[in-house]
Amino acid sequence: MVSTVTTSLADVASSNAALRAFLHGLPGVDRVGADQRAAMLGTRSIKTTAKAQAIDLAISMVDLTTLEGADTPGKVRAMSTKAMHPGEGAPRVAAVCVYPDLVHVAVETLKGSGVKVASVSTAFPSGRSSLEVKVSDTALAVAAGADEIDMVIDRGAFLSGDYLKVYEEIVAVKAACGDAHLKVILETGELATYDNVRRASWLAMIAGGDFIKTSTGKVQPAATLPVTLIMLEAVRDFRATTGTQIGVKPAGGIRTTKDAIKMLVLVNETVGDDWLSPDWFRLGASTLLNDLLMQRQKLTTGRYAGPDYFTLD
Amino acid sequence: MFEYAPAPESRDVVDIKSSYGLFIDGEFVEGSGKPFKTIDPATEEKLAEIASATSDDVDRAVQSARKAFGVWSQLPGSERAKYLFRIARLIQERARELAVLESIDNGKPIRESRDVDLPLVAAHFFYYAGWADKLKYAGYGDARPLGVAGQVIPWNFPLLMLAWKIAPALACGNTVVLKPAETTPLTALAFAEICQQADLPPGVVNIVTGAGQTGAAVVAHPDVNKVAFTGSTEVGRIIARTVAGTDKKLTLELGGKAANIVFDDAAIDQAVEGIVNGIFFNQGHVCCAGSRLLVQESVYDVVLESLKRRVSTLRVGDPLDKNTDIGAINSAEQLAKIRELSDAGEAEGAARWSPACELPAKGFWFAPTLFTEVAQSHRIAREEIFGPVLSVLTFRTPAEAVEKANNTPYGLSAGVWTEKGSRILWMADRLRAGVVWANTFNKFDPTSPFGGYKESGYGREGGLRGLEAYLDV
Numbered sequence: 001m002v003s004t005v006t007t008s009l010a011d012v013a014s015s016n017a018a019l020r021a022f023l024h025g026l027p028g029v030d031r032v033g034a035d036q037r038a039a040m041l042g043t044r045s046i047k048t049t050a051k052a053q054a055i056d057l058a059i060s061m062v063d064l065t066t067l068e069g070a071d072t073p074g075k076v077r078a079m080s081t082k083a084m085h086p087g088e089g090a091p092r093v094a095a096v097c098v099y100p101d102l103v104h105v106a107v108e109t110l111k112g113s114g115v116k117v118a119s120v121s122t123a124f125p126s127g128r129s130s131l132e133v134k135v136s137d138t139a140l141a142v143a144a145g146a147d148e149i150d151m152v153i154d155r156g157a158f159l160s161g162d163y164l165k166v167y168e169e170i171v172a173v174k175a176a177c178g179d180a181h182l183k184v185i186l187e188t189g190e191l192a193t194y195d196n197v198r199r200a201s202w203l204a205m206i207a208g209g210d211f212i213k214t215s216t217g218k219v220q221p222a223a224t225l226p227v228t229l230i231m232l233e234a235v236r237d238f239r240a241t242t243g244t245q246i247g248v249k250p251a252g253g254i255r256t257t258k259d260a261i262k263m264l265v266l267v268n269e270t271v272g273d274d275w276l277s278p279d280w281f282r283l284g285a286s287t288l289l290n291d292l293l294m295q296r297q298k299l300t301t302g303r304y305a306g307p308d309y310f311t312l313d
Numbered sequence: 314m315f316e317y318a319p320a321p322e323s324r325d326v327v328d329i330k331s332s333y334g335l336f337i338d339g340e341f342v343e344g345s346g347k348p349f350k351t352i353d354p355a356t357e358e359k360l361a362e363i364a365s366a367t368s369d370d371v372d373r374a375v376q377s378a379r380k381a382f383g384v385w386s387q388l389p390g391s392e393r394a395k396y397l398f399r400i401a402r403l404i405q406e407r408a409r410e411l412a413v414l415e416s417i418d419n420g421k422p423i424r425e426s427r428d429v430d431l432p433l434v435a436a437h438f439f440y441y442a443g444w445a446d447k448l449k450y451a452g453y454g455d456a457r458p459l460g461v462a463g464q465v466i467p468w469n470f471p472l473l474m475l476a477w478k479i480a481p482a483l484a485c486g487n488t489v490v491l492k493p494a495e496t497t498p499l500t501a502l503a504f505a506e507i508c509q510q511a512d513l514p515p516g517v518v519n520i521v522t523g524a525g526q527t528g529a530a531v532v533a534h535p536d537v538n539k540v541a542f543t544g545s546t547e548v549g550r551i552i553a554r555t556v557a558g559t560d561k562k563l564t565l566e567l568g569g570k571a572a573n574i575v576f577d578d579a580a581i582d583q584a585v586e587g588i589v590n591g592i593f594f595n596q597g598h599v600c601c602a603g604s605r606l607l608v609q610e611s612v613y614d615v616v617l618e619s620l621k622r623r624v625s626t627l628r629v630g631d632p633l634d635k636n637t638d639i640g641a642i643n644s645a646e647q648l649a650k651i652r653e654l655s656d657a658g659e660a661e662g663a664a665r666w667s668p669a670c671e672l673p674a675k676g677f678w679f680a681p682t683l684f685t686e687v688a689q690s691h692r693i694a695r696e697e698i699f700g701p702v703l704s705v706l707t708f709r710t711p712a713e714a715v716e717k718a719n720n721t722p723y724g725l726s727a728g729v730w731t732e733k734g735s736r737i738l739w740m741a742d743r744l745r746a747g748v749v750w751a752n753t754f755n756k757f758d759p760t761s762p763f764g765g766y767k768e769s770g771y772g773r774e775g776g777l778r779g780l781e782a783y784l785d786v
Contacts, residue, residue, distance in 0.1 A: 028732040030752050033583025043424060045320035045635035053315065233582050268315045269626050276315055 009206050009242060016164035023163060023202060029194035029230055038225035044265045051261070055296045057276065058260040059086060062093040062292075063118055063249065063284045067217065071098065073105045080109035082313040087293045094278040095148060099124070100141035107145035118148035118183070122173055125187075125216035127152040131169055138176040149173070150183040150213060153200065155190045163203055170207035183249055184209035188227045189219040197227055201234035211247035217284065222252025225262060232270040245274065251284025257295040260288060320635040322423045326410045329417075329499065332362035335370055335522060336505035338377035339515025345370050346523060351498055354420035355632050355641040355676040363498050366521035368530040371490065374519040375534045378461040378488040381516030386458050386486040390446030397442030397483060399511040404435045407507065411500055415472055416632040418499040420641030420677070421595055423633050433757055434476040440759035441480035444780060448485065451777055456784035458486030459562060460538035463531040465552075467544045468494035468643050469598035474543050475501055477774050479518060485783035487539065490519045492531050496644050498522045529555070537561060541782065543600070546697075546723075546768050564772025564782045566600065566764060568697040569725030571746065572718035573603030573754060576711075577612040579730035583752065585619045588703070591728060591754040593627060593639055593681050597701040598647070600769075601726035603754050605694060606705045607714055613707055617685065624681050625668035639701060642677040651679050651700030658684050658693035663704070689720060697723070711736065715743045724766030728754045747773070
């Protein structure tokens, strides 16, 4: 059953017309309804023990990120150190996420820690380059020891209806990843419609992405609740169809513990337990971690400590 | 497992007295009948003793309303508007308290009373406050108010139904004698306090509590000019008979058995949300609930699978827990009725399904329930259950969907789920229902008229049309 379905999904990418027919045949997304559902889940009240559990889970799912032109080996080293030991009793984060040329610094610092090294690639964040450049960008990061590659799709090709080009690029980058996990960034803020978010999610999954990720963090809006909801529905339906489980990573704009907990509620009530682990759900963020640590301390001690008690890395 | 810890809304914001009187002529007074108790349906604990109004008490209330009518109807519209705006603001200020009180007395989840009922209650008063000085431009000429309105409201949306009745009546210059439902009088009595707080002239709003007999006395009183009732079709018939032959104006908002129609090109995930919201909102205690799901056969399997998965995530329990989706059934009597009809569904051959769900030991509870293999002839497809019970039927073509949807003695609401705009309009033209929702369900707004066809009643409430019921047009 599963294998025949997988075969039929492979046929889906035999031509741009076939791909288009498949993606446009997916059920539509009603914007008003999706927004309402996400807003309703945003009202869940997560308190006391549930909050403590959620905070630790969220910390363990963080992809601690720095993607600045001003990044230096020193900055990456500091962040990687924090990733391993975020705070007393707190779990380590899932991964650090850096540009390809700084992967080696993170790899060295994190050796043996269990924290993964992720690298953006494929002419991040715009994706405006040739396939050759994108593949060698990826190969550079993989050669430097990246465990995970966060690629961007060609939104221009997607919006102009050239789904096959998007597909083939993902396939090529996946091949360049070797053993590294591939996260496919849809940049939902540029796709604009929820129908597009659903189509791009399926496109990325069919092409072999291990994770689908909302955003680069360089475009607004980024990881909104409704967009994350639609992507969770996509991975749920994809598993039901193919038997293959795909991870989800909202990234960009998740700054507070409240934001993170809303994301976990979304996961809990849309796809359930199977996705509630760092293997299947990540939170891409830079400033979120300190707020999680602050709230964690508040829960343990009953008091808020000032920001000077949390390191800036 | 990510389990949500209990997140109860505090009861400290409400102050429930041990007993309540009637609200007549701006004062709380003793009732002459035997007091009755109102209970918390989630725990069966007694909340308060409530006065019972006899026909003499009702007569006093009507007299007080008549006297107040002289003053109230002569006020400039802009003055009446001030009172209504003041009431609306007081409702907003006391929203949290009123929401908690509603959930305690009715059993509905706090999320719903907080996020749906109370905002709509305030919105209704704001909306009709805006009309009070603009009646001349409503299209009814220089129409005068009717006089004293006798209003009888149900227990499913106690404060919201009060707002639907009182706000337009007062805006148009009428005065009111309102009887809240026997099982849910507390928010109406809190509203009486708000009338005092707002310095509303005595007698403009009178609230008489009691059982069916009190309601009958309100309806039958010879000095009542207008009767407005929301409730069962059975009682609506009795009221129509009582009012027949008098010059009382009558509006009735009665039962329903709405079809929620899902086409194969619908946005499935949102349609499933709409189905859930259509039938499980307010424990299904909604006259316009989407209690009959009509699914196009070509998407039956996928819709049913998604629906069951979604229903399994519904959180049933303590109405005051902020994470509760489905609260308590309002009364033992209603629970018995839901059970009886559900058992009849099984006995008649429909397939019953409920998710695994633990129900509290005390109180009145009913698990969300789906019936598949339902035929039009089954009782559960024809009779209003007024509970969290959905009957699932199928159709093949749009014409068949319309035929099945209309094949009911009721006609209050309907839902259409399709991504095709032209089909929505085609369906809306043919569905005999007062409200047709497209790609949504159970959406209310004070600007939108609401009311039924056939046995679902007559007259419209809400919006510009809602003024007509309270003006001598």
